[in-house]
Amino acid sequence: QVQLVESGGGLVQAGGSLRLSCAASGRTFSSSAMGWFRQAPGKEREFIASINWSGGSTAYADSVKGRFSISRDNAKNLVYLQMNSLKPEDTAVYFCAAGTGYRVAVQSKDAYAYWGQGTQVTVSS
Secondary structure (H helix, E strand, C coil), X not given: CCEEEEECCEEEECCCCEEEEEEEECCCHHHCEEEEEEECCCCCCEEEXXXXXXXXXXXXXXXXXXXXXXXXXXXXXXXXXXECCCCHHHXXXXXXXXXXXXXXXXXXXXXXXXXXXXXXXXXEC
């Protein structure tokens, strides 16, 4: 079992930055892929970024490439999502997810068995 708790969301103006954190419990964290997804009202949950077990490989959605950065600290059981140059269209609930059966940076929602409760990010224009 893995439990995930996101934090760091909030209201920010367009062009601003936020850093989301995801605290994980469970012994499999350091050997698992981790991902960030987001869901806007009326839309499906979409992939944003993922990172492999060691932090040496990452993947990003085209919509955030060059603006967002995912990282992890296995010693502290933490995953981060640094978000820069935020746009109003980035407004959504952001979810952290653990893919305990995967060591690579997977993008499919189906690969992730454990999810956090989400944190709201609102970007004003």
